[in-house]
Amino acid sequence: MMTSEHVRIIAIMNQKGGVGKTTTTVNLGHALAIQGKQVAMIDMDPQGQVATSLGLDNQQLGIDVVLLEGRPLIPSSCMPGTTLMSCQQGHA
Ligand SMILES: Nc1ncnc2c1ncn2[C@@H]1O[C@H](COP(=O)(O)OP(=O)(O)OP(=O)(O)O)[C@@H](O)[C@H]1O
Numbered sequence: 001m002m003t004s005e006h007v008r009i010i011a012i013m014n015q016k017g018g019v020g021k022t023t024t025t026v027n028l029g030h031a032l033a034i035q036g037k038q039v040a041m042i043d044m045d046p047q048g049q050v051a052t053s054l055g056l057d058n059q060q061l062g063i064d065v066v067l068l069e070g071r072p073l074i075p076s077s078c079m080p081g082t083t084l085m086s087c088q089q090g091h092a
């Protein structure tokens, strides 16, 4: 059973645009997944480009309705070992 001692949270954030946040997230997530780690990527950017980078569309409801309305998370599966929870365009 996974305990909080075995969960690592990595936040990739920077106010400046175009500095590699999305690229770092997708590649780090992929690298950890191919090492056998279970990875959940949570995209708080309303552009939803993590989903796009992983070959998914980003038409599902966003993180905003989870945080503000208490709706359940509905994760998308993408590559093996990874789960994506993203934010719909225009819903930040
Ligand atoms: N290590 C790197 N070396 C060279 N180019 C990079 C590197 N990381 C990202 N890039 C390029 O920089 C550009 C911006 O990257 P990215 O979209 O990941 O930035 P971002 O911080 O997520 O941007 P935004 O603020 O718009 O969400 C992209 O064209 C990407 O391919």
Ligand SMILES: [Mg+2]
Pocket: 021, 022, 023, 045, 049
């Ligand atoms: Mg980005």
